[in-house]
Amino acid sequence: MINRDVKSLQRKPDVVDVVIVGMGASGGTAAKVLSEAGLTVVGLDRGPWLSPQTHFSGDELKFLNRDYLGPDPALNPRTVRHDLNSKAEITSFSPVPQLVGGGTVHWAGWVPRPMPSDFKQRSLHGDIEGASLVDWPITYDELEPYLSKIEWEFGCAGLARSNKFEPPRSREYPMPPLPPTAFAAKFYEGCERLGINAYPFPIALASTSYKGREPANHTGFWNQFGDPTLMRSTTLTSFIPDALSTGRFELRPDCYVREVTVGSEGRAKGVVYVDAEGNEFEQEAKAVVLCLGAIESARLMLMSKSRYFPEGLANSSGYLGKNATFHETMWTVGLFDKDLHDPLYGYSGHQMNGGSFEFYETDESRGHIGGSVIASCTVAQPINWLHPGRPMWGQAGKDADRDFYNHAMAVELILHDMPQETNQVDLDPEVTDGWGLPVARITHKPHENDIRLATWQTNKNMEILEAAGAYRVLPTHLEKSTGNSFHQHGTARMGDNWSTSVLNEWCQAHDVDNLFVMDGSFFPTSTGVNPTLTIMAQAWRASEYLANIYARGRAE
Amino acid sequence: MVCRAHWRVIQPRVAVDAPERLFFDEHQWQTIEDATARIIPTDHQPGAREAAVVRYIDRYLSGIEYIYAAADGSGFLELDGHPAQSWTRRVEALRCAYSEGVRDLDRLSNEIFDSPFTELDEAKQDAVLVTLSGAPKPEPLGPGRAESIGTILQSASDHRLTFFNLLALHTRQGFYGDPFYGGNRDRIGWEVIGFPGPTSLRDTNDCSFSLESTYVTGKAWEDLIPHLRESAPLSTN
Ligand SMILES: Cc1cc2nc3c(=O)[nH]c(=O)nc-3n(C[C@H](O)[C@H](O)[C@H](O)COP(=O)(O)OP(=O)(O)OC[C@H]3O[C@@H](n4cnc5c(N)ncnc54)[C@H](O)[C@@H]3O)c2cc1C
Numbered sequence: 001m002i003n004r005d006v007k008s009l010q011r012k013p014d015v016v017d018v019v020i021v022g023m024g025a026s027g028g029t030a031a032k033v034l035s036e037a038g039l040t041v042v043g044l045d046r047g048p049w050l051s052p053q054t055h056f057s058g059d060e061l062k063f064l065n066r067d068y069l070g071p072d073p074a075l076n077p078r079t080v081r082h083d084l085n086s087k088a089e090i091t092s093f094s095p096v097p098q099l100v101g102g103g104t105v106h107w108a109g110w111v112p113r114p115m116p117s118d119f120k121q122r123s124l125h126g127d128i129e130g131a132s133l134v135d136w137p138i139t140y141d142e143l144e145p146y147l148s149k150i151e152w153e154f155g156c157a158g159l160a161r162s163n164k165f166e167p168p169r170s171r172e173y174p175m176p177p178l179p180p181t182a183f184a185a186k187f188y189e190g191c192e193r194l195g196i197n198a199y200p201f202p203i204a205l206a207s208t209s210y211k212g213r214e215p216a217n218h219t220g221f222w223n224q225f226g227d228p229t230l231m232r233s234t235t236l237t238s239f240i241p242d243a244l245s246t247g248r249f250e251l252r253p254d255c256y257v258r259e260v261t262v263g264s265e266g267r268a269k270g271v272v273y274v275d276a277e278g279n280e281f282e283q284e285a286k287a288v289v290l291c292l293g294a295i296e297s298a299r300l301m302l303m304s305k306s307r308y309f310p311e312g313l314a315n316s317s318g319y320l321g322k323n324a325t326f327h328e329t330m331w332t333v334g335l336f337d338k339d340l341h342d343p344l345y346g347y348s349g350h351q352m353n354g355g356s357f358e359f360y361e362t363d364e365s366r367g368h369i370g371g372s373v374i375a376s377c378t379v380a381q382p383i384n385w386l387h388p389g390r391p392m393w394g395q396a397g398k399d400a401d402r403d404f405y406n407h408a409m410a411v412e413l414i415l416h417d418m419p420q421e422t423n424q425v426d427l428d429p430e431v432t433d434g435w436g437l438p439v440a441r442i443t444h445k446p447h448e449n450d451i452r453l454a455t456w457q458t459n460k461n462m463e464i465l466e467a468a469g470a471y472r473v474l475p476t477h478l479e480k481s482t483g484n485s486f487h488q489h490g491t492a493r494m495g496d497n498w499s500t501s502v503l504n505e506w507c508q509a510h511d512v513d514n515l516f517v518m519d520g521s522f523f524p525t526s527t528g529v530n531p532t533l534t535i536m537a538q539a540w541r542a543s544e545y546l547a548n549i550y551a552r553g554r555a556e
Numbered sequence: 557m558v559c560r561a562h563w564r565v566i567q568p569r570v571a572v573d574a575p576e577r578l579f580f581d582e583h584q585w586q587t588i589e590d591a592t593a594r595i596i597p598t599d600h601q602p603g604a605r606e607a608a609v610v611r612y613i614d615r616y617l618s619g620i621e622y623i624y625a626a627a628d629g630s631g632f633l634e635l636d637g638h639p640a641q642s643w644t645r646r647v648e649a650l651r652c653a654y655s656e657g658v659r660d661l662d663r664l665s666n667e668i669f670d671s672p673f674t675e676l677d678e679a680k681q682d683a684v685l686v687t688l689s690g691a692p693k694p695e696p697l698g699p700g701r702a703e704s705i706g707t708i709l710q711s712a713s714d715h716r717l718t719f720f721n722l723l724a725l726h727t728r729q730g731f732y733g734d735p736f737y738g739g740n741r742d743r744i745g746w747e748v749i750g751f752p753g754p755t756s757l758r759d760t761n762d763c764s765f766s767l768e769s770t771y772v773t774g775k776a777w778e779d780l781i782p783h784l785r786e787s788a789p790l791s792t793n
Contacts, residue, residue, distance in 0.1 A: 048560035055561070057627035058760030061733045065712060065725075068624055073715040074642045092713060162781050179771040180780065188780040199781055218768040219760050224710075228627065228761050254559050276559050276637060328707055335697070347751065348767040354780075382732035382751050384712060389705045391694030392724045393595040394682065398603065398748075400697055405749040434638055462701060471699050479706035 011281050016040040016250075017551065019271055019285035021257045021300070024102015025532050026518040026539040027291030028235025029150075031243035031251075033540055034289075037547030041249045042283055043240075044273055047099030049253035052237060056228040058221030060381045069097035069106055069226065075434035078295070080442045082480055084422055088441045090431060094326060094483030096293055100253050101236025103293070103486060103532065108223040108351035109204035109232055111156050111533040112373055113147055115167050116140035117361060118527040124362065125369050131418035131447055132323055134524045137496050137505035138538075144170060146537035151202070154536065155210050155233040158202030165197070165357040175207045178215070181349035182342065183409035187376030188354055190468030201355035201375050204233035204533075211238075223351040223380065255281075258437055259304050260288055260515070266308035268515045274435065287514040287546060291539070294324065294488035294520040298425040299440040301492070301517075314509035317499050320492055321426050323419040325526035326444065327487040329412055330454050333379060333386050333474040334465030336407040341469060343406040347385070352377035352412070359457060360528055368452035370416045372528040374461060379408045386410050388474045411461040414485060415454055415478070416528030418447035425491050444481045454478040487531050489523035507542035508550070518542050558636040565631040568621050572736055575611070578618035579651065585610055586674045587658045588723075594681050595727040602744045604727050612730030612739025617651050620644055625736050629757030646715065650722070657719035664688060689720045 017039035020027045027043060035041045047070060050056070062068045070076065073095070079088035096103045117124060119136040127133065148171045150156075158173035160166075177200035180188065184200075191198035206213035213230040222232075230237050243249035254276040261282065263269035270284035290297045298321040302312040312320050336344060355375035362369045379386040385405060391397040428441035446454075455477065462473045495501025498510045507522050509515040518539040520531050527534065558564070570576050577585055592604035592613070604610075615622040620643045624633040635643055658673075664684045665673040673684060686693050714725055730739030732746065734757055740746065746753040752767070759765035778784045 050561050053627075053761070055627050056761065057625075057629070057757050058754060058765065059625055059627070059734055059757055061729055061737055062624050064710075065714070065729060065733075066623060067713055072639060072642050073713050074646055075638055090716075092709065092715075095709075159777060162777060162784060164783055179773045180775075181771055185772045185775075185780065192780075192782055197781070197783060200777070217763050218766040219754070219763055220767045221760055229763055253561065277557055330707060343750070343770075345767065345770040348770045380710065382746065382749060383728050384710055386710060388708070389702055391697065392689075393685065393727075394693050395597055395599065396694040396696045398596050398599070401749045402601075404697075405751065434642065458704070472697055472702060473700075474702045475704040476707045477704040482707055482709050484707055484709045 011279070013042070013281065013283055015284040015286070016042050017285065018287045018289055018546070019044065019283045020289040020291055021271055022102065022291035022293065022296070022519065023100045023235070023240060023251065024291060024293065025104045025235060026535050027289070028101065028104070028239040029536045029539040030289050030291060030518055030543045031249055032239040033543035034547050035243040035246040035249040039248065039547055039551060041243065042285070043249065043251045044255040044257055044271070044283070045098070045100050045253050046256040047097070047253065049100040049251065050226070052226060052228050052230070056226030058219050058225060060383050063106065063225045064381070064384050067095070069099055071095050071098055076439070077431060077433065078440050078442060079428045079431050080444065082443070082445045084443055088428060093442050094295060094486055094488055096486045096488070100240065100251065101234045104234040105236050106224050106226050107532070110352065110375065110530045111151070111202050111204045112355065112529040113167055113169070114140065114527045114529050114534050115360060118525070121370070121525045128369065128418065128449065130420060131449065132421050133419065134493070134495060136524050137494050140167060143534070143537050143541065144168065146541045147533060149540060150533055150536045154204055154238060155206050155213065156202050156204050157207035159200050162199035163197070163357055165360060173202060175210055177353065178207045178350065180353050181345060183344040183346050183378070184349070184352070184354040184376050186344060186409060186468045187411065187464065190464040191356060193467040194464060196356055196358045196464065198354045198356045200353050203350060203353070205350060206231050220348045220378070221381065222349070223378070256435065257300060258435070260300065260313050262304070262306040262308050262313065266512060268512050287516065287551070289546070290515070290517045291519045294491045295425050295440045295442070297517050297519055297521045298491035299427065302427050303437065309511070314502055314511040314515055316511050317502060319500060320502055322421050322424045323490045323493055324423050324425050324442070324444065324488070325417045325419055325490045325523070326481050326483050327417060327485040327526060327531070328415045328454070328478060328481050329485040330415060330458055330476050330478065331386055331388065331410045331412050332458055332461040332465060332476065333388060333408060333410045334468065334470035335404040335472040335474070336469060337471040338403060338407050341407055344409050345406065346379040346408045347381055349378065359460065366456050368449050368456060370449070370453060370528060372413045372416045372453065372457055374411055374413045374457065377410050377412050379410055388476050411464055413454070413457045413461060414487070414528060414530060415450060417450045417526050419490055419525050420447055442483070446478050446481060451478050487520070489520035489526050489531055492517045492521035493524045494522045495524060506545040507538065516542060516546060560639065563633040563636060565626040566634045567631050572738065578614055580614050580617070584654070584658045585614065587661055588613060588654070590674050590681060591661065591685070591723055592727045592730070594678065594685055595724055596731050601748050604731055606741065607731050607739055607744040608741040609727050609730030609739045612733065612737055613726050615738040616726070617647060617654060620647060622737060625734065625757055627757065628761045629736055650714070653719050653722055657723065660688065660719065685720070
């Protein structure tokens with residue numbers, strides 16, 4: 001048992017088996033698997049350790065407009081440019097909140113599985129000009145048992161056989177779906193008219209009593225809000241408590257890690273962090289696991305320069321930070337005539353519940369390769385309700401809200417974007433954060449295929465809304481990536497080839513055998529589904545390897 | 557230093573429905589009140605003026621006391637550490653933007669119509685806002701396919717916005733935000749658009765506010781998903 005009080009007394013806490021940086025989706029998973037396997041683990045997160053019942057509510061100003069869960073745009077800015085020669089501007093790009101539980105605390109919780117094709121994009125499509133397609137070093141079948149594990153351990157609701165395109169699965173869903181919302185029913189209607197297979201999208205929540213959790217939150221304050229109940233599956237309320245109950249895991253919130261230190265022979269020695277009071281500590285460990293999210297993990301590794309790694313930790317390939325993909329979310333909103341349609345209550349439910357894989361696999365007659373999931377989703381709460389091109393003021397603005405707020409819904413696509421070497425995360429040469437450290441600079445320009453896919457699918461989404469009877473449809477197009485999906489991947493690709501990838505198939509750095517990166521950084525290509533189920537499944541798989549094979553091998 | 561998880565709940569200077577001005581002077585208050593009333597006008601139903609949007613903005617600008625309500629609506633959180641410093645600077649920047657914004661409104665009003673903003677009629681105030689925004693006054697929505705726009709981030713922070721965009725965003729916030737922050741008086745904003753809304757933040761914290769009755773029940777999944785009709789019957793919801 002590690003004594004929590006010790007840390008405030010010493011600047012060099014006792015060495016542990018593993019230190020994990022970032023306590024979100026992947027970090028929470030790693031903490032559970034590693035501590036349950038018998039290792040001593042310290043978990044660090046730069047954000048606070050909040051309690052659902054004390055801290056969460058349906059307060060739109062607080063959660064959506066005033067970044068209560070962070071990141072504060074003034075303290076943690078990022079910069080973005082669209083090609084390597086432009087100057088980057090300060091913007092909030094992919095502002096995933098920072099707190100214990102990470103992105104799972106306030107996420108929507110869509111957990112569709114990736115498809116077998118996602119793991120072999122290069123074999124399927126060959127070289128696409130301007131893109132750096134590769135196959136994953138693992139297959140769907142290798143990941144499948146872990147997808148099931150996460151669905152069952154974390155909790156997920158779905159309906160077997162409802163998705164015509166369902167990839168093979170070894171277990172059914174642990175819970176049935178909730179009833180559809182009114183807007184989801186409209187989506188089913190539109191899809192049926194067009195012969196599209198819509199089905200209740202799997203979502204990470206308790207739809208029935210499950211592991212001491214109840215389906216207790218029907219406020220509609222869901223996506224981007226913390227859930228005051230235990231209904232939503234979050235690592236804050238599941239895997240992290242599991243890890244704590246082993247007695248081998250210590251969680252330190254409000255600790256900002258700024259460097260991974262490197263010892264003799266170029267192995268990771270530990271991490272340096274600053275606590276809320278501004279005190280600096282070095283936590284040494286036999287292995288270091290990075291779970292900061294794909295932007296921040298790349299940034300931390302790039303900041304961790306040493307004699308062994310002058311270009312950033314584990315970056316002998318020069319590929320660290322490259323091939324970043326961000327899944328722009330493309331919304332098409334449908335407004336329905338209130339005299340002809342019952343209300344859609346586009347702010348009810350759990351962000352979405354009908355989705356489709358109909359257009360997921362490549363059909364070259366569409367003019368692009370790959371495809372994306374689509375789903376019907378809420379337009380959300382009144383201040384920020386989704387209305388692309390909203391009339392900003394005056395009578396037209398008021399009428400738009402009054403006439404359509406209760407009669408609006410969105411169909412969303414998650415852009416399956418192509419990896420490109422020039423789309424990358426590096427350190428901004430000028431802008432620093434509230435701690436004086438260089439911020440992440442994003443360079444991102446959509447690939448031609450991204451634009452074609454987005455346009456084609458947006459047209460299809462307009463047709464669905466029109467088939468459902470929409471009065472007006474409001475499409476969006478891909479000008480530039482804004483990071484609005486909050487999905488981040490690819491900055492430290494897994495691969496078998498040391499000269500073109502950073503990690504091996506166990507998320508272990510090629511250059512540094514005791515360094516693992518388990519967040520979305522490891523994605524070789526982006527997939528067309530929400531990434532977190534895949535991230536957590538692979539984090540589980542890699543943690544098992546770390547605990548059962550790597551750690552044992554080294555101990556013997 | 558108190559970490560975010562342990563910020564205390566404090567009672568703010570004035571009660572939710574108190575009329576006091578905390579930041580604006582009288583002229584600023586009136587100017588902003590008039591401007592918000594052009595952003596969300598009063599018609600056969602109330603608008604920004606009736607919803608006390610100006611009071612919402614005034615409280616926001618008054619310091620860092622009204623930044624985050626406690627989850628159960630029992631008071632506001634006492635910020636500390638980095639967030640407190642950052643919000644102090646952010647509010648300072650907003651104050652400057654509003655003080656300058658009021659001066660700009662008057663300057664434009666004087667240039668175009670020879671009177672300060674508050675003395676103009678509504679049509680003239682609109683003309684000033686059109687100049688300030690640099691875009692025509694928005695048109696009513698028609699049927700069909702709208703012109704597509706570039707993707708956006710849904711959660712809108714007001715960090716680094718220009719005055720007109722601040723005014724438009726804060727007017728929405730004061731009209732549709734929880735009444736605990738000083739606007740949306742008597743839940744007027746929610747009533748206008750038919751959002752049922754909770755009676756208090758507490759109802760969203762204990763989840764007694766529920767929209768479950770709006771779900772579509774009583775339909776079998778087979779009714780919604782044609783291919784399930786062909787296979788064996790499954791569950792109902
Ligand atoms: C509003 C919203 C809705 C979403 N909905 C979905 C969805 O429906 N389905 C889906 O699959 N995905 C969704 N996502 C994305 C999902 O949240 C992420 O994919 C997921 O959380 C990524 O997991 P991670 O472990 O890589 O990082 P995170 O969960 O982001 O965790 C990273 C953690 O690292 C910490 N950290 C960062 N830097 C440091 C540092 N220097 N020192 C210490 N700690 C640090 C952060 O505070 C954070 O807690 C959503 C995201 C948002 C914001």
